[in-house]
Amino acid sequence: MSNEGLKPEKLAVLIDADNTTAACAQDLLEEIAKYGIASVKRIYGDWSSPMLSGWRSILLKHALVPIQQFAYTKGKDATDMGLIIDAMDLLYSGHFDGFCLVSSDSDFTPLASRIRAAGRVVYGFGRAKTPEAFRQACDRFFYIENLGEVEKSKDEIGAASTTALADRPEAAKVTAKSRQMDAATKSLLNKSIKDATDEATGWAFVGKIGNVISETRPDFDSRTYGYAKLSGMLRDLRGLQFRTDEANRMYCRKIPYSDLIKLLDEAFNKFKSAKGWASLDVVGKYVKPRWDWQEYGFESFPELLGKVDHVEITNDGMRMLAPAAS
Incomplete structure (x- = not known):
């Protein structure tokens, strides 16, 4: 190209x-x-x-x-x-x-x-x-x-x-029906992000992600799934943080939610009251030095918790919920 x-x-x-x-x-x-x-x-x-x-x-x-x-x-x-x-x-x-x-x-x-x-x-x-x-x-x-x-x-x-x-040379032109982004496609995207990630920075250049995908799937095209660009697919993949550099090139990285959930469980069990709730402020102060949410683009601790499954929050409290039975 x-x-x-x-x-x-x-x-x-x-x-x-x-x-x-x-x-x-x-x-x-x-x-x-x-x-x-x-x-x-x-x-x-x-x-x-x-x-x-x-x-x-x-x-x-x-x-x-x-x-x-x-x-x-x-x-x-x-x-x-x-x-x-x-x-x-x-x-x-x-x-x-x-x-x-x-x-x-x-x-x-x-x-x-x-x-x-x-x-x-x-x-x-x-x-x-x-x-x-x-x-x-x-x-x-x-x-x-x-x-x-x-x-x-x-x-x-x-x-x-x-x-x-x-x-009527244009008579055959119609809009193609988009596919759903299935589990196999999501797996391909996640693996490509991992392979394209710079170990020194932890970030993956979106252009490189596209190149990695093309090496194994030459026919991959985000438009097949209804997205004008690969970046749109990645944004809908969830669990990713994005940034652009001075040349307006886009990068992304995985947000380590699995590490966060372990830390939240630890903090909740440490500070929960007899009624089964823990103070948002107390838990936030415990988590911040260990998992800085601002590094991942979250303005506040409540905003972060809003993106985590199995967490219930009120104005000043939070509690961990058991995952729903499958």
Whole structure:
């Protein structure tokens, strides 16, 4: 990915038109622009086919270079071979830092692996049905649905007239349905935070967390879960403290609630009255030197207790509650 102050990466964008609809073009190229300059933009398919009328209507708008690939044999995809040959020629030219392969076809898995073996970055783009082998072969993989496009089924496309497809290239664009952030996803985020944490400071740079995730899950995208950015997911993960540095870079760290709960239990049992309550002020003074809540962004002891389960507080007292039976 291009960084501020560094020369943007030169990218070769190769699109399998037989496997991708024109509805995604604008969002696709805007996404690619986040990672570098699309120095080459080629799109492959049988341009004599009415199925590509949507793409034909926007080639000039997006400066896409169409590459004709005739279907010499029924049932065989000549587009794949033509794209692969061009990709290898571009790779051997040595002029490109990365490649954007736009297809949901697993046939491009060896190509992605070969490009990465040559030290070039590979960004893959495809539908949610894209086989895992191709997704994992890329450095990063983006679901087209997250870019605002959901592919029509072949039956729907076949039933539509050529004129209708040409006049309504955006007809297939709808908002993708977000997934829930399940236990496996939360576990992935927590492990990535741990792996990205600087042992010297205890903080993890959010950008590094994203890189750690991508190393094991190239197809991970916060937009799949309804979040515009990873930082939004992390905030909803709870139990984290955030800060930004002078360059507005975001960092986070785990709040050690397990240590706090042990300390609260110790303090409560030490100072509780016969009625089963302990003074907020007394417990707070005991906890503060041992667990400074202000270091974790809490203004006061009551504010901290409000974030801890199984604690009941009043204006001047607190007590520990037994966890609810599962």
